[in-house]
Amino acid sequence: MAVNPAEGSAVRLARRLRSLRTDGFAGRRLTQGELAEALGASVPLLSSWESRTNPKPPPRERLAAFATFFATERSVAQSPFRVLPTSQLTSEERTRRDELLRELTSLRNGAQGHEPGPTAEDPFAGSHWRFPVDQDITIVCSALPQEYLARLAPYTDSTAPYYVDLYRFADLDALLELFGQLRAANPLSNVRVLSPDEVKADDYTSHLVLLGGVDWNMITAELLYRLDFPVRQLAWESETEPGGFLIGKGEGEQRFAPVLRQENGNEILESDVTLFFRAPSPFNEKRTISICNGMYGYGTLGAVRALTDARFRDRNENYLRTRFAGITTFSIISRVMVLPGAAVTPDWTSSDDLLHEWSVPGSTNR
Secondary structure, X not given: OOOOHHHHHHHHHHHHHHXXXXXXXXXXXXXXXXXXXXXXXXXXXXXXXXXXXXXXXXXXXXXXXXXXHOOOHHHHOXXXXXXXOXXXXXXXXXXXXXXXXXXXXXXXXXXXXXXXXXXXXXXXXXXXXXXXXXXXXXXXXXXXXXXXXXXXXXXOOOOOXXXXXXXXXXXXXXXXXXXXXXXXXXXXXXXXXXXXXXXXXXXXXXXXXXXXXXXXXXXXXXXXXXXXXXXXXXXXXOOOOOOEEEEOOHHHOEEEOOEEEEEOOEEEEEEEEEEEEEEEOOOOOOOEEEEEXXXXXXXXXXXXXXXXXXXXXXXXXXXXXXXXXXXXXXXXXXXXXXXXOEEOOOOOOOOOOEEEEEEOOOOOOO
16 A cells, blocks of 8 residues: 555654653653643643644644753753743753754654655744743833924824824834844744833733833833843933943943044944843743843844844854853843944954843853
């Protein structure tokens, strides 16, 4: 009897998933109930993936969760078992995850009637913008002050036919860049965009991403004040006093500020300074807070593009993984070169761009 190649691959995938559950951790055989709880699935659903007679291949997002779970013994170190955030995996665990994900994806492709074999690596594997499946993400973006909104009328008048809701935000280029990355990296998660005055209590307990500095984003200002964080952002006071990031006090004080020059009576921004900060949330230890801001919009965009720009994100992600291995609370201050209408993505491996870094050794999500 002829064998359907797709059916064969589906059975092989089901067998492999079952073997991971029963033999994936030496000396520990997981029940379907234990694994289903860790993956956020039901037992009947898990059973359908492992079926010997009529297997149903899991979605790719589920395969990513399988690969992450079985990449580390720490997944079953405590009860209930759980899928660790990829940001907490060691370099060896990430390698194991990526290899396992490629294997499972190849089997799934065969089960779907595609030619089995090597597949493109998950472009968001190990990304600091990849969060566990189905966890809400809230972007809080700086809002334009009223005097700026007035200049954009009637586009900011909700009663006008030309109304554009997004015009109320100050960092639209950074918002567009980040929103696309978050939606692509977390297809099963709800990604919301709010202005600071729209944030409610429940939003603080999601993964919180703050865009924009202390001048126009009061949530950024409040959290920088509340967090045990040695970096202060000075408010932008005037064209000649554009603020900056301040570290330390007294003789040991360091200040990192934008660089401007006078040209034909105009202020020209040569470079901005930008902050990227990541830590477990003080409001929900199972979620994170990320801050991307600069003294100007160029800096905020630079903080975002450091981990989204296809030419630099792998390099910068690898730097974070090696420099802050096992650490979940850290920050980087870098310089963003500014050309007419463009922010040049910072390279955190370059001493020309990297200005300051800080971390809490041993910090972990519990």
